[in-house]
Amino acid sequence: MTYAQVILPLPLQGGFTYEVPPEAERQLRIGARVIVPFGRRKFYTGIVDSVSDRKPEGYELKAIAAVLDSGSPIIKRPQIQLWNWIADYYLATVGEVMKAALPAGLKVESETYVEPVPDFEEDPKARLSEREVIVLQTLDHAAKRLTVADIEKLTGFTGVNALIGRMIDKKAVAVSEKLVERYAPRRETYVRMAFGHGDTEALHRAFDAVASARRQEAALLALTDMSGIMRGEPSEVAVKALCERADINLPILKALQQKGIVEIYRKEIGRFRYNGLVTASLPTLSDPQREALNAIHASWRDKNVTLLRGVTSSGKTELYIHLIDFVLRQRRQVLYLVPEIALTTQLTERLQRVFGDKVVIYHSKFTDNERVDIWKRLLCSDEPCVVIGARSSVLLPFGPLGLVIVDEEHETSYKQQDPAPRYNARDTAMVLARMHGAKTLLGSATPSVETYYKATTGRFGLVELTERYGAAVLPEVNVVDMKRARLRGEVKGPLSADASRTVADATANGGQAIVFINRRGFAPVAECSSCGYSPKCEHCDVTLTYHKRIDRLVCHYCGSQYPLPTVCPACKEPAIEVLGFGTERVEDEVGAAFGGATTLRMDLDTTRSKDSYQQIINDFSGRKADILIGTQMVTKGLDFAGVSAVVILSADALLNVPDFRASERAFNMMEQVAGRAGRRGTPGHVIIQSYQPAHPVLPYVASHDYLGFYSYEIEERRKFLYPPFTRIIYIYIKHRDPREVDSIAVAYTHALRQLFGNRVYGPEEPHVGRIQQLYIRKIMLKIETEASMTKVRTILRDLYERMHSVPGSPIRSAQIYYDVDPM
Numbered sequence: 001m002t003y004a005q006v007i008l009p010l011p012l013q014g015g016f017t018y019e020v021p022p023e024a025e026r027q028l029r030i031g032a033r034v035i036v037p038f039g040r041r042k043f044y045t046g047i048v049d050s051v052s053d054r055k056p057e058g059y060e061l062k063a064i065a066a067v068l069d070s071g072s073p074i075i076k077r078p079q080i081q082l083w084n085w086i087a088d089y090y091l092a093t094v095g096e097v098m099k100a101a102l103p104a105g106l107k108v109e110s111e112t113y114v115e116p117v118p119d120f121e122e123d124p125k126a127r128l129s130e131r132e133v134i135v136l137q138t139l140d141h142a143a144k145r146l147t148v149a150d151i152e153k154l155t156g157f158t159g160v161n162a163l164i165g166r167m168i169d170k171k172a173v174a175v176s177e178k179l180v181e182r183y184a185p186r187r188e189t190y191v192r193m194a195f196g197h198g199d200t201e202a203l204h205r206a207f208d209a210v211a212s213a214r215r216q217e218a219a220l221l222a223l224t225d226m227s228g229i230m231r232g233e234p235s236e237v238a239v240k241a242l243c244e245r246a247d248i249n250l251p252i253l254k255a256l257q258q259k260g261i262v263e264i265y266r267k268e269i270g271r272f273r274y275n276g277l278v279t280a281s282l283p284t285l286s287d288p289q290r291e292a293l294n295a296i297h298a299s300w301r302d303k304n305v306t307l308l309r310g311v312t313s314s315g316k317t318e319l320y321i322h323l324i325d326f327v328l329r330q331r332r333q334v335l336y337l338v339p340e341i342a343l344t345t346q347l348t349e350r351l352q353r354v355f356g357d358k359v360v361i362y363h364s365k366f367t368d369n370e371r372v373d374i375w376k377r378l379l380c381s382d383e384p385c386v387v388i389g390a391r392s393s394v395l396l397p398f399g400p401l402g403l404v405i406v407d408e409e410h411e412t413s414y415k416q417q418d419p420a421p422r423y424n425a426r427d428t429a430m431v432l433a434r435m436h437g438a439k440t441l442l443g444s445a446t447p448s449v450e451t452y453y454k455a456t457t458g459r460f461g462l463v464e465l466t467e468r469y470g471a472a473v474l475p476e477v478n479v480v481d482m483k484r485a486r487l488r489g490e491v492k493g494p495l496s497a498d499a500s501r502t503v504a505d506a507t508a509n510g511g512q513a514i515v516f517i518n519r520r521g522f523a524p525v526a527e528c529s530s531c532g533y534s535p536k537c538e539h540c541d542v543t544l545t546y547h548k549r550i551d552r553l554v555c556h557y558c559g560s561q562y563p564l565p566t567v568c569p570a571c572k573e574p575a576i577e578v579l580g581f582g583t584e585r586v587e588d589e590v591g592a593a594f595g596g597a598t599t600l601r602m603d604l605d606t607t608r609s610k611d612s613y614q615q616i617i618n619d620f621s622g623r624k625a626d627i628l629i630g631t632q633m634v635t636k637g638l639d640f641a642g643v644s645a646v647v648i649l650s651a652d653a654l655l656n657v658p659d660f661r662a663s664e665r666a667f668n669m670m671e672q673v674a675g676r677a678g679r680r681g682t683p684g685h686v687i688i689q690s691y692q693p694a695h696p697v698l699p700y701v702a703s704h705d706y707l708g709f710y711s712y713e714i715e716e717r718r719k720f721l722y723p724p725f726t727r728i729i730y731i732y733i734k735h736r737d738p739r740e741v742d743s744i745a746v747a748y749t750h751a752l753r754q755l756f757g758n759r760v761y762g763p764e765e766p767h768v769g770r771i772q773q774l775y776i777r778k779i780m781l782k783i784e785t786e787a788s789m790t791k792v793r794t795i796l797r798d799l800y801e802r803m804h805s806v807p808g809s810p811i812r813s814a815q816i817y818y819d820v821d822p823m
């Protein structure tokens with residue numbers, strides 16, 4: 001007998017062992033999908049992790065119900081290795097990693113099917129009701145199994161579930177789980193000659209047979225040419241293309257098929273073949289760029305990871321293109337990670353012009369079928385290609401990977417917050433690269449403090465580009481003291497007089513401007529001007545943001561929506577006002593302030609559909625708007641030739657976050673958004689509005705002084721023992737009950753202190769103390785960098801097991817999870 005360890009998409013530790021039925025033994029491969037029973041009536045798609053012939057002791061085994069991939073497995077062995085690494089490092093389960101990695105289309109889901117019991121005899125003591133009889137007749141009539149939904153549709157009954165339940169008890173029907181595969185491959189219809197290549201005689205006969213039918217003849221002529229059948233260079237012909245070319249329709253082809261001249265067939269095709277032309281060659285590098293490129297190659301001789309620190313618009317992307325070309329020529333693959341889907345849009349075009357259909361894009365806005373297509377393309381062939389993608393593309397089934405590029409490596413969006421696994425795609429990508437013997441290039445104008453530390457202390461290679469490409473210089477930055485500006489009456493709406501002038505100058509000279517505000521919606525606060533009451537979310541401890549377009553208050557944590565009250569619920573005065581600025585309101589006000597100017601807005605609300613990024617970016621690149629208003633989506637990596645002015649509306653909202661990374665994040669964000677200005681010769685101008693102009697971070701932004709900022713920040717980190725001088729793990733505790741959450745947090749902290757001593761901080765209530773009805777507490781663990789993380793993780797896991805196994809322990813009703821290397 002053989003036994004298989006199977007990974008299931010569940011947040012449970014440990015593997016699950018199943019018996020392999022003898023008939024499946026020969027086809028079973030590691031990495032193949034199997035359907036297995038779990039619990040009483042559930043089925044899951046699992047992945048075979050390993051097989052052995054030793055029967056595990058102690059419990060009864062179930063058997064694998066079906067093997068889905070009997071040919072080639074759906075994931076590759078190194079992927080399972082990577083999944084295990086992620087689960088281990090980020091204190092998650094392999095099942096959670098599997099869930100994040102596999103597109104839903106590769107998971108099979110069970111749906112309940114109902115069928116009549118064949119020789120059912122009505123029990124006189126338990127007669128069927130009238131409705132039950134109708135259901136039974138419907139099933140008989142359909143003569144096949146029906147889903148509950150089908151039955152509801154056919155009978156017009158609602159709430160059929162309970163009815164079916166009673167019918168099961170009466171043994172009139174039985175239910176079974178039907179497994180449905182959700183992936184639908186895309187097929188296209190093709191047409192070919194019914195005879196062999198070069199068969200001139202058959203071709204003549206065919207033309208004779210259509211001599212009196214003009215349109216059939218036209219079709220045949222076009223097919224002869226397009227299929228290359230007489231030229232000895234055969235190619236497949238899509239029906240659609242043929243119909244267009246010969247100006248005919250499908251019935252004409254059907255007629256030809258009936259005469260035995262052509263064959264029409266369907267074929268599965270990938271969704272992502274780039275059909276455009278490869279028009280560009282490799283960019284010619286400037287001298288500093290060429291030196292940097294050589295330095296990168298040189299550093300890879302003895303380092304696996306190299307950091308390229310290049311100021312904004314220094315041409316990092318052009319260097320990446322050269323490196324990609326180098327690796328593709330070795331017939332190896334490249335992973336190019338970007339932090340934001342908006343960036344894939346501009347990059348894809350830039351890369352496709354050089355690498356054509358070797359460019360593969362992958363991100364969460366794709367439909368599931370599209371994601372499965374890409375997965376299969378990588379799975380089935382080791383052809384050289386470059387995958388551009390956001391976070392989750394690090395989990396794809398790569399073949400011979402030669403290079404990983406992590407652009408804007410400092411970005412916090414590389415870290416997944418919720419749900420588990422809370423992994424950092426940048427760090428995971430470096431592990432992936434090492435598994436494949438590939439090199440990694442981290443790129444940024446503002447490297448994260450940790451990365452720059454590693455690069456200057458020899459762990460990573462370091463290459464720097466300090467000048468912008470071409471004639472462009474870094475923009476001039478001015479900080480506006482908003483308190484003073486207000487006193488002088490120089491603030492109108494969201495803009496100071498300086499900001500207005502800067503935007504007006506830019507747009508008057510045919511240039512464009514970007515206005516950055518890191519809040520979406522119309523106004524972040526609604527408040528009663530008479531009593532000060534402010535509506536909050538019923539499920540979360542946050543104030544609600546007013547969205548004007550939908551005229552509702554929205555919770556940005558759980559998405560709940562509420563009407564804007566006309567009278568104050570507290571004091572009954574009709575005095576509710578909305579205060580402050582979000583992107584929506586800024587767009588309104590800026591539009592009004594610059595009468596003739598057109599605006600575009602890019603934030604979560606305007607980019608919900610798949611192509612919306614593309615649309616906004618294309619429109620702004622194509623100068624269809626003068627001013628782009630946006631959240632952090634507009635801050636990084638985008639390359640707009642026309643932008644000469646940038647306004648950062650509320651630097652304070654960035655600077656005042658209670659977090660050890662606040663300064664770093666604020667510096668990065670401001671430096672990046674400033675970097676969008678003046679990228680093509682015309683000098684750029686940046687305005688930063690702040691109520692605390694003396695904040696120590698601002699002068700570094702004003703002088704584009706990354707190194708100065710780094711020296712300041714690294715000392716803070718050293719003094720207060722933060723990364724890179726320690727490693728941090730947050731432990732979160734969530735519970736429905738506010739008292740319970742505190743007592744669990746205190747007990748947990750106490751237990752942690754006995755194990756880790758003064759490395760434990762807290763518990764504390766985080767910035768937002770309740771989300772979706774759950775109260776939250778946070779404990780911080782600071783571990784010396786030299787300490788063994790394996791040991792730390794083992795202790796944490798053991799502690800959880802120990803606390804959790806106490807019968808009646810309140811911990812059993814709490815959610816406890818970890819955030820390793822939090823952002």
Ligand SMILES: Nc1ncnc2c1ncn2[C@@H]1O[C@H](COP(=O)(O)OP(=O)(O)OP(=O)(O)O)[C@@H](O)[C@H]1O
Nearest residue numbers: 283284285286312313314315316317318469637639
């Ligand atoms: N060698 C070159 N030849 C032609 N154009 C170049 C070259 N180097 C850079 N450029 C152009 O300069 C602009 C800025 O370059 P790029 O976008 O690569 O900068 P970057 O360093 O990636 O900037 P950021 O950090 O802001 O994303 C682009 O439009 C790019 O096409």
Ligand SMILES: [Zn+2]
Nearest residue numbers: 537540555558
């Ligand atoms: Zn909420």
